[in-house]
Amino acid sequence: MADKFISIRNVKFLLFEVFDVLSLSEHVYFSQHNQKMYNLVLDAALKLSTRLLHPIFEEMDRNPPELIAGQVKVHPAVAGIMKEFGQGGWISATFPAESNGEQLPSMVANACFMMFFAANYSASVYPGLTAGAARLIDSFGNEGLKKTYLGKMLSGKWQGTMALTEPQAGSSLTDIATTALPTADGFYKIRGRKTFISAGDHDGAENIVHLMLARIEGAPAGPRGISLFVVPKKRMNEDGNLVSNDITVSQIFHKMGYRGTPIAELSIGDKEDCRGYILGEPHRGLAYMFQMMNEERIGVGLGAASIASAAYYAAVHYCKQRSQGRRLADKDPASPQIAIIEHADIKRMLLFQRAVVEGSFSLLMQCCKYEDMTRVALPQETSRYRLLLELLTPVAKTYASEMGILSTSQSIQCFGGYGYCQDFPVEQHFRDMRIHPIHEGTTGIQAMDLLGRKVVMENGRAFALFLEEVQAAMYAARKFPALSPLVSQLDKAVKLLQDVTFQLVAISHKGPEVYLADATLYLEFFGIVTVAWQWLLQAVSVHKAQAGELSTAEADFYQGKIFTARYYFAYELPKISGLAQRLTDGNPMTVEMKSCFFSD
Ligand SMILES: Cc1cc2nc3c(=O)[nH]c(=O)nc-3n(C[C@H](O)[C@H](O)[C@H](O)COP(=O)(O)OP(=O)(O)OC[C@H]3O[C@@H](n4cnc5c(N)ncnc54)[C@H](O)[C@@H]3O)c2cc1C
Numbered sequence: 001m002a003d004k005f006i007s008i009r010n011v012k013f014l015l016f017e018v019f020d021v022l023s024l025s026e027h028v029y030f031s032q033h034n035q036k037m038y039n040l041v042l043d044a045a046l047k048l049s050t051r052l053l054h055p056i057f058e059e060m061d062r063n064p065p066e067l068i069a070g071q072v073k074v075h076p077a078v079a080g081i082m083k084e085f086g087q088g089g090w091i092s093a094t095f096p097a098e099s100n101g102e103q104l105p106s107m108v109a110n111a112c113f114m115m116f117f118a119a120n121y122s123a124s125v126y127p128g129l130t131a132g133a134a135r136l137i138d139s140f141g142n143e144g145l146k147k148t149y150l151g152k153m154l155s156g157k158w159q160g161t162m163a164l165t166e167p168q169a170g171s172s173l174t175d176i177a178t179t180a181l182p183t184a185d186g187f188y189k190i191r192g193r194k195t196f197i198s199a200g201d202h203d204g205a206e207n208i209v210h211l212m213l214a215r216i217e218g219a220p221a222g223p224r225g226i227s228l229f230v231v232p233k234k235r236m237n238e239d240g241n242l243v244s245n246d247i248t249v250s251q252i253f254h255k256m257g258y259r260g261t262p263i264a265e266l267s268i269g270d271k272e273d274c275r276g277y278i279l280g281e282p283h284r285g286l287a288y289m290f291q292m293m294n295e296e297r298i299g300v301g302l303g304a305a306s307i308a309s310a311a312y313y314a315a316v317h318y319c320k321q322r323s324q325g326r327r328l329a330d331k332d333p334a335s336p337q338i339a340i341i342e343h344a345d346i347k348r349m350l351l352f353q354r355a356v357v358e359g360s361f362s363l364l365m366q367c368c369k370y371e372d373m374t375r376v377a378l379p380q381e382t383s384r385y386r387l388l389l390e391l392l393t394p395v396a397k398t399y400a401s402e403m404g405i406l407s408t409s410q411s412i413q414c415f416g417g418y419g420y421c422q423d424f425p426v427e428q429h430f431r432d433m434r435i436h437p438i439h440e441g442t443t444g445i446q447a448m449d450l451l452g453r454k455v456v457m458e459n460g461r462a463f464a465l466f467l468e469e470v471q472a473a474m475y476a477a478r479k480f481p482a483l484s485p486l487v488s489q490l491d492k493a494v495k496l497l498q499d500v501t502f503q504l505v506a507i508s509h510k511g512p513e514v515y516l517a518d519a520t521l522y523l524e525f526f527g528i529v530t531v532a533w534q535w536l537l538q539a540v541s542v543h544k545a546q547a548g549e550l551s552t553a554e555a556d557f558y559q560g561k562i563f564t565a566r567y568y569f570a571y572e573l574p575k576i577s578g579l580a581q582r583l584t585d586g587n588p589m590t591v592e593m594k595s596c597f598f599s600d
Pocket of ligand 1: 170435
């Protein structure tokens with residue numbers, strides 16, 4: 001099937017067999033859900049993706065947004081997408097029932113978004129961002145803000161954004177300069193400039209609601225002086241009509257990919273008439289915003305893995321159709337050519353893509369499970385899941401994003417020259433993929449977060465909990481003798497990770513420059529080991545399933561899983577030894593290198 005962009009079988013394998021989503025129904029909060037209902041939701045998400053999103057995947061790329069007379073015009077389907085996502089309960093999927101939500105587990109809602117992203121990443125960002133922005137208002141807003149904004153956002157009438165970045169404050173949010181002046185009427189006057197704001201303006205929604213970071217005048221410098229505001233494009237006046245709130249779009253950027261969604265530069269309060277409404281307490285904005293940032297980091301990882309999934313299925317389909325060459329042993333030029341999927345090198349590239357796609361999905365579902373558990377676990381256990389989620393968020397975001405680039409690149413490689421041309425979708429997947437290691441915090445920033453903060457937080461408790469999780473997976477795998485080679489390899493890999501981590505932490509006294517110089521390589525190392533753990537978990541579920549009666553299709557699905565797990569351990573996991581060598585050789589080369597040496 002040429003139009004396949006995701007495997008619903010794999011989605012259900014992860015949800016029901018690996019992560020046992022049904023076990024959540026034992027908790028009161030999720031008790032109204034059952035397998036039948038989850039299947040209905042997942043099947044509906046696939047249908048929506050196939051009917052509404054996938055048909056315009058290419059069209060949105062070829063007709064990117066335009067700024068005309070101060071208004072951003074997007075593909076005409078965006079308005080309908082927002083409406084259907086609102087009416088269908090997809091924006092409010094994880095909201096609690098008392099906020100008119102569906103109260104779905106994060107695992108199930110994000111499994112649906114995996115399908116939406118795979119079908120058409122740009123189109124799915126509009127409702128996805130709105131959900132994250134609305135959740136901030138739901139978590140920290142007062143009743144007035146909830147009343148004004150939540151209904152309109154959850155119904156898809158109003159677009160939500162996250163408005164953090166400024167020209168001088170990209171990775172360094174501490175340098176945010178947008179100001180907020182308190183008034184006697186309770187609102188703040190906002191002035192400043194924001195840049196790169198996804199869906200920051202468009203004609204597919206009646207209003208745009210920016211969740212914006214700004215500094216209250218006189219606030220202390222640094223992160224503790226930043227507050228969070230709801231700043232609408234149009235505010236409601238006293239008689240309930242929407243009027244302009246003094247935000248103008250100074251430009252939209254022309255991007256290499258992800259071209260169906262505009263990223264806007266906004267001038268705010270040029271006429272001193274932009275009103276912002278504070279969310280929560282003053283000066284705590286960055287801490288509140290981390291709720292949305294962490295959620296969006298998982299979302300970025302899911303987006304990346306989903307795009308890689310669509311490229312992988314395009315490649316599998318092509319490799320089955322395309323005939324070229326003969327078996328190496330066949331020297332007869334008159335014999336028919338064979339499909340390229342029969343060549344070992346093509347199978348290697350496809351295995352690599354599948355290993356990245358399904359390994360990433362698994363790790364991201366693991367994170368979603370931790371998030372669900374923070375909601376329902378006993379109070380004494382909540383911190384366990386919170387710490388694990390915090391530790392693994394930069395890993396899951398980055399593994400899926402960085403490896404997703406390599407994976408979509410290999411999809412193009414499978415197509416040969418045709419993959420480089422617009423006749424096939426993989427060149428677009430490659431372009432759409434490239435943003436993921438950049439937005440929601442670059443890979444460099446995620447790496448410093450992991451090594452500089454997460455690994456050492458609470459005296460290394462999160463790291464210790466992670467090691468416990470891996471040990472538990474190895475314990476479960478030991479019951480299946482066929483898995484023992486994978487168990488012993490993972491055991492050695494985890495010991496090496498521990499060893500490298502201890503050695504690095506031991507040199508932290510040399511100062512952060514030296515300690516964090518190769519943080520990105522450490523993150524890469526951590527990601528490879530973490531995904532090996534996920535492949536072992538999947539292999540355990542496969543072995544459990546293989547104990548029963550299976551149809552041919554099911555038997556093939558599980559065999560494919562086992563081969564991919566074996567591929568991962570044979571080809572990917574060994575890459576850590578080179579990284580370990582570099583990370584422990586104690587030579588701070590990049591710190592010693594001087595910028596002037598980069599001249600001629
Ligand atoms: C398509 C797109 C969509 C976006 N959507 C949004 C959005 O919706 N809302 C929003 O607020 N922002 C958004 N952004 C902004 C995005 O989050 C930033 O581009 C990103 O955080 C990086 O900031 P920057 O571009 O200023 O790069 P810089 O911060 O200048 O970084 C450039 C390079 O320097 C490295 N670097 C920076 N600081 C350090 C350091 N201290 N140590 C080591 N290395 C460092 C970085 O890792 C990177 O490799 C979007 C951007 C794009 C391109």
